[in-house]
Amino acid sequence: MTIVRHELRQGKNALLIWTGAIVFLLVVCVFFFPEMKGEMDAAGELFAGLGGFTAAFGMDRLNFGTFTGFYAIECGNVLGLGGAFFAALVGVTALSREEGAGTAEFLLTHPVSRTRVLAEKLAAVLLEIGAMNLVILAASLLSIAAIGEEIREILLLHLAYFLLQLELAGICFGISAFLRRGGTGIGLGLAAMLYFLNLIANMTESAAFLKYVTPFGYCDGADIVDNGALDAAPVAAGMVLALAGIAAAFGRYCRKDIH
Amino acid sequence: MDAIESKHLTKYYGKIRGVEDVSLTVEQGAFFGFIGPNGAGKSTTIRTLLGLIGPTAGEARVLGLDIRRDREKLLARTGYLPSEAAFWPGMRVRDVLRLSADLRRKDCRKTAGELCDRLQLDASRKVEELSLGNRKKAAIVCALQHDPELLILDEPTSGLDPLMQREFFDILRERNRAGTTVFLSSHILPEVQHNCTRAAILRSGRVVACGSVEELSRTGAKRIALRGRAPLDALEGVRDLRVTAEEASFLYSGEMAPLLSALAAGDVRDLSISDPDLDEIFLHYYAEGGAQG
Numbered sequence: 035m036t037i038v039r040h041e042l043r044q045g046k047n048a049l050l051i052w053t054g055a056i057v058f059l060l061v062v063c064v065f066f067f068p069e070m071k072g073e074m075d076a077a078g079e080l081f082a083g084l085g086g087f088t089a090a091f092g093m094d095r096l097n098f099g100t101f102t103g104f105y106a107i108e109c110g111n112v113l114g115l116g117g118a119f120f121a122a123l124v125g126v127t128a129l130s131r132e133e134g135a136g137t138a139e140f141l142l143t144h145p146v147s148r149t150r151v152l153a154e155k156l157a158a159v160l161l162e163i164g165a166m167n168l169v170i171l172a173a174s175l176l177s178i179a180a181i182g183e184e185i186r187e188i189l190l191l192h193l194a195y196f197l198l199q200l201e202l203a204g205i206c207f208g209i210s211a212f213l214r215r216g217g218t219g220i221g222l223g224l225a226a227m228l229y230f231l232n233l234i235a236n237m238t239e240s241a242a243f244l245k246y247v248t249p250f251g252y253c254d255g256a257d258i259v260d261n262g263a264l265d266a267a268p269v270a271a272g273m274v275l276a277l278a279g280i281a282a283a284f285g286r287y288c289r290k291d292i293h
Numbered sequence: 294m295d296a297i298e299s300k301h302l303t304k305y306y307g308k309i310r311g312v313e314d315v316s317l318t319v320e321q322g323a324f325f326g327f328i329g330p331n332g333a334g335k336s337t338t339i340r341t342l343l344g345l346i347g348p349t350a351g352e353a354r355v356l357g358l359d360i361r362r363d364r365e366k367l368l369a370r371t372g373y374l375p376s377e378a379a380f381w382p383g384m385r386v387r388d389v390l391r392l393s394a395d396l397r398r399k400d401c402r403k404t405a406g407e408l409c410d411r412l413q414l415d416a417s418r419k420v421e422e423l424s425l426g427n428r429k430k431a432a433i434v435c436a437l438q439h440d441p442e443l444l445i446l447d448e449p450t451s452g453l454d455p456l457m458q459r460e461f462f463d464i465l466r467e468r469n470r471a472g473t474t475v476f477l478s479s480h481i482l483p484e485v486q487h488n489c490t491r492a493a494i495l496r497s498g499r500v501v502a503c504g505s506v507e508e509l510s511r512t513g514a515k516r517i518a519l520r521g522r523a524p525l526d527a528l529e530g531v532r533d534l535r536v537t538a539e540e541a542s543f544l545y546s547g548e549m550a551p552l553l554s555a556l557a558a559g560d561v562r563d564l565s566i567s568d569p570d571l572d573e574i575f576l577h578y579y580a581e582g583g584a585q586g
Binding site for chain 2: 036037040044135136137139140141142143144145146147289291292293
């Protein structure tokens with residue numbers, strides 16, 4: 035547990051800042067809803083007339099005037115993007131950061147196996163993502179209660195984003211084992227690319243298959259609200275990818291030369 | 294059992310040579326010097342012994358344990374001082390020492406406190422505020438605080454002022470007398486000559502000489518310094534010749550008789566013949582290797 039504790043201490047500031055920023059944006063948006071509600075009908079029509087962009091954010095199928103619709107779209111952007119960035123970041127820097135800074139040498143000249151270093155680092159990544167999601171969910175539920183609204187699908191929506199973050203973190207953890215330093219750009223780039231793939235998939239029929247490529251596909255608020263459930267196949271595929279990333283990390287890192 | 298025993302240890306980074314065919318034996322309780330210029334492969338050898346990098350060929354045992362199979366066991370009994378110590382920013386020296394001790398599942402506070410006192414290291418400082426020398430001291434305490442049986446030190450004195458170097462070597466000698474094996478990698482020859490009993494010289498990834506420091510210094514070559522003039526041109530085995538109007542100095546590894554007749558033929562007013570110091574030996578091995586290579 036020594037390494038887990040050490041990792042959590044090292045990542046504390048980043049976790050606080052990212053969680054704080056996401057909670058802040060989410061809560062601000064929720065509190066804006068009552069004020070916007072009256073004007074929503076007009077806004078809804080405006081948004082509905084934006085063609086491709088309306089579809090990109092699922093606003094052709096969700097009613098922006100209802101709280102559920104509003105939250106599913108807003109949540110999708112704030113929590114989806116923010117959470118994805120954070121998960122990609124902690125995953126991709128978990129191992130590479132140590133090598134770039136030379137601290138891997140410190141860790142690995144102590145009597146700890148590489149498997150243990152990896153397992154504890156992975157545990158720390160998962161704990162950070164878990165803690166962030168719990169805090170965000172709590173803040174979200176409290177602020178929704180404060181404005182007197184409710185959403186039946188809220189747990190499902192948050193679960194979807196949690197799974198998305200796990201998938202990204204697992205893949206990025208795998209990438210991290212192959213890097214010698216940094217990796218921030220790769221992590222953020224990957225998260226952003228997957229996000230835009232989903233927007234494209236929503237906009238054009240011919241690119242709809244992209245929904246199964248990107249984890250944002252199974253986080254689509256409109257689908258979740260429509261179906262009242264997550265789409266099991268892409269979720270399962272995503273989890274397999276995450277596990278493959280983790281397996282790759284173990285396979286690579288246990289044999290890697292540390293300079 | 295030897296503290297370190299490597300057989301034909303070879304490491305290539307792709308096509309680039311790290312070390313080649315390094316066979317070394319370091320007896321338990323030795324104070325062993327590992328000498329070579331930058332890039333000779335000293336760090337590569339050490340990193341291979343510690344399992345940070347995997348050898349391309351060959352094998353090695355540290356404290357009788359295989360470097361691949363028993364990595365954690367041998368690391369538990371070894372202290373390592375890297376040439377460039379890196380720590381996590383934001384941590385205090387105390388936290389780093391504690392982390393190192395926790396990773397070893399040992400309570401090292403007493404020894405750590407003593408070492409910090411002797412090295413005048415303030416454990417409440419943040420590591421990123423430390424000077425190069427103080428960072429080195431923190432790394433020294435990390436390497437020593439758990440009383441390891443074997444100490445592997447990679448260029449340990451860089452950044453330490455002369456007083457601290459003296460204190461550091463005092464500590465090392467005390468530990469060595471108490472039974473700790475010390476493996477000291479360095480390119481600073483007097484350091485090795487003053488402290489080590491045995492040494493190996495590494496050149497371009499290969500061990501070119503290995504033996505007691507005394508033996509290594511006794512290569513048959515002599516340092517000749519004379520005041521006056523002597524006809525040296527015809528002599529075989531003269532190297533590193535420096536001549537001024539009044540003096541001449543050179544390393545001589547030829548027969549004694551021609552040297553004596555050359556000196557007798559000249560006008561020599563003062564003469565000293567001495568064993569060369571390790572610095573000169575070092576140059577000797579390097580010059581020779583260079584000629585072969």
